[in-house]
Amino acid sequence: MIDFANVWAITLKELRDALRNRWFIVFTIAFAVLALALSALTQNSGSLTRTVSYSRTAASLINLVMLFVPLISLTLGSANLVGDRETGALFYLLAQPVSRVEVLLGKYLGLAGALLATLTLGFGAAGAALALQGSLQDAGGYLFSVVLAYLLALAMLSLGFLMSTLARRTTAALGGALFLWLLLVFIGDLGVMGASVAMRLPIETVFTIVVVNPLQMFKIASILTIQASLDVLGPAGMYAADQFGRLLLPLLLSGLVLWIVIPLAAALSLFARQEKFVIKRSALA
Amino acid sequence: MITAKNLSKRYGRALALDNLSFSIEAGEAVALWGANGAGKTTTLRCLLGVQGFEGELRVNGIDVAQNSKAARAAIGYVPQETRFYDMPVLETLHFYARLKKASAARVGAVLEQVQLTAHQNKRVSMLSGGMKQRLALAAALLSDPPILVLDEPTANLDVQAQRDFIQTVQALNQSGKTIVFSSHRLDEVIALGSRVLVLSEGRLQLECAPPELAGKLGLHRWLRIWVAAQHKEPTLQVLNEQGYTFMPNGRSVYVQVSLGGKIAPLRSLEQARIPVEDFDLIEGEMSPLEGNHD
Numbered sequence: 001m002i003d004f005a006n007v008w009a010i011t012l013k014e015l016r017d018a019l020r021n022r023w024f025i026v027f028t029i030a031f032a033v034l035a036l037a038l039s040a041l042t043q044n045s046g047s048l049t050r051t052v053s054y055s056r057t058a059a060s061l062i063n064l065v066m067l068f069v070p071l072i073s074l075t076l077g078s079a080n081l082v083g084d085r086e087t088g089a090l091f092y093l094l095a096q097p098v099s100r101v102e103v104l105l106g107k108y109l110g111l112a113g114a115l116l117a118t119l120t121l122g123f124g125a126a127g128a129a130l131a132l133q134g135s136l137q138d139a140g141g142y143l144f145s146v147v148l149a150y151l152l153a154l155a156m157l158s159l160g161f162l163m164s165t166l167a168r169r170t171t172a173a174l175g176g177a178l179f180l181w182l183l184l185v186f187i188g189d190l191g192v193m194g195a196s197v198a199m200r201l202p203i204e205t206v207f208t209i210v211v212v213n214p215l216q217m218f219k220i221a222s223i224l225t226i227q228a229s230l231d232v233l234g235p236a237g238m239y240a241a242d243q244f245g246r247l248l249l250p251l252l253l254s255g256l257v258l259w260i261v262i263p264l265a266a267a268l269s270l271f272a273r274q275e276k277f278v279i280k281r282s283a284l285a
Numbered sequence: 286m287i288t289a290k291n292l293s294k295r296y297g298r299a300l301a302l303d304n305l306s307f308s309i310e311a312g313e314a315v316a317l318w319g320a321n322g323a324g325k326t327t328t329l330r331c332l333l334g335v336q337g338f339e340g341e342l343r344v345n346g347i348d349v350a351q352n353s354k355a356a357r358a359a360i361g362y363v364p365q366e367t368r369f370y371d372m373p374v375l376e377t378l379h380f381y382a383r384l385k386k387a388s389a390a391r392v393g394a395v396l397e398q399v400q401l402t403a404h405q406n407k408r409v410s411m412l413s414g415g416m417k418q419r420l421a422l423a424a425a426l427l428s429d430p431p432i433l434v435l436d437e438p439t440a441n442l443d444v445q446a447q448r449d450f451i452q453t454v455q456a457l458n459q460s461g462k463t464i465v466f467s468s469h470r471l472d473e474v475i476a477l478g479s480r481v482l483v484l485s486e487g488r489l490q491l492e493c494a495p496p497e498l499a500g501k502l503g504l505h506r507w508l509r510i511w512v513a514a515q516h517k518e519p520t521l522q523v524l525n526e527q528g529y530t531f532m533p534n535g536r537s538v539y540v541q542v543s544l545g546g547k548i549a550p551l552r553s554l555e556q557a558r559i560p561v562e563d564f565d566l567i568e569g570e571m572s573p574l575e576g577n578h579d
Contacts, residue, residue: 088368
């Protein structure tokens, strides 16, 4: 039985820790400033109609999220458990009347809360700027983009936690997180494009490869949400629109939810079973 | 209160505990004694249920293998070096109080008990080693558990902090708490323990009362006394007259002493008006000259 009072106590502690974390504060401020700057720049770029201007701001925010959110979510998640294990704080926590599942859930929820607060602040600042300029054409769509960013952050955090349970050292976990970030953000995108041209992959294969990447799921879903044409995604986007029609958005949302649930469940399962994640070998006597 | 039957634990090929069986009654203060790798810490970790094991282990009537969380609720744990999260002292105790289902009022009470009230707003990283151990004891006492498990709790403390810590734990034992602790230090075992379990290679080698430990294991205490060169011969003469076993070594003399007789050779020298420049106490299984004490 999970004691949610324990989960909540650990969640609150993690939230407080995140608020004291210098890197996290820098990220929060940087994200909010960049979101505001993007909205200001795209709004002041000549004689565009308000609708086009809004779409450009939203597209810029999507790109900002795709770069920043995976980076901070993966690094925060991957350093969390293994970092506590290295300092010995995790062992002392687990020597209290708590279960491992409660500990991991509490830590995950605490970091998730901190990340979602950051996203809310960034999107909130940009949204407020858009609203003040009268350019927030589709408030519902904008809010839905925020929800998609939440889902992406949670999915990346789940992957980070899975890496944290697998890694023996914080440096290895952080290295893995950065490699995964590069893989998803750059190699995933450019690599698929290059491979599809070089190997003349069928369009359905290209689409399958694209949507396996949670970042691409987020991107396609976001572009659908701001009612832009999927033409910008090339043949794969057009194929997706043709093949799935109105089902595409629910499918992408389900995919993102699976990217949250599956790595988190794997992390919980590993963490609950294997004591090697808790006790440093050097401490065994 | 605690029963272990055929407790075994493997780390890969290494056998850390090998069919270890023992029982501890309520109110006892039981010391686990043994060299590094004897299985002391592994035994304590099994009691806490933070690692798997074979065999049967019951803590306060609870099967640890079946319900380790409930077993931990009956235990207050103080490790050799507690690694807290870096929060203020008060916030740290409130955090662990929530996990232990202890009331907020208990936080103030345990702070008072371990004399940390004046430091409650300091961050844990600002505390000395002794204060951190007192904080760990405070956290262990939050839910007023019947059992305290202490893993070499004074190993990193200075002499005064060791004394203070032992006195506090003695008082807790006298108030009815069951204490299980591991230690390398004979004086700590004698001061705190009512019984000693001697572990060797994961097995129970010997069980005895603390004062019998030195004799049964062939442990010796040696008092090393430094005197000026001109006082060396008179010193040896006095020690010989008093019937001590002793070994001259350079400017110092090693004198074998009993557990309660550490001060006696120094008094003898004082009565003979021989000034002692310095002294040290050495415990071990061998002659001090075989060890490397210089």
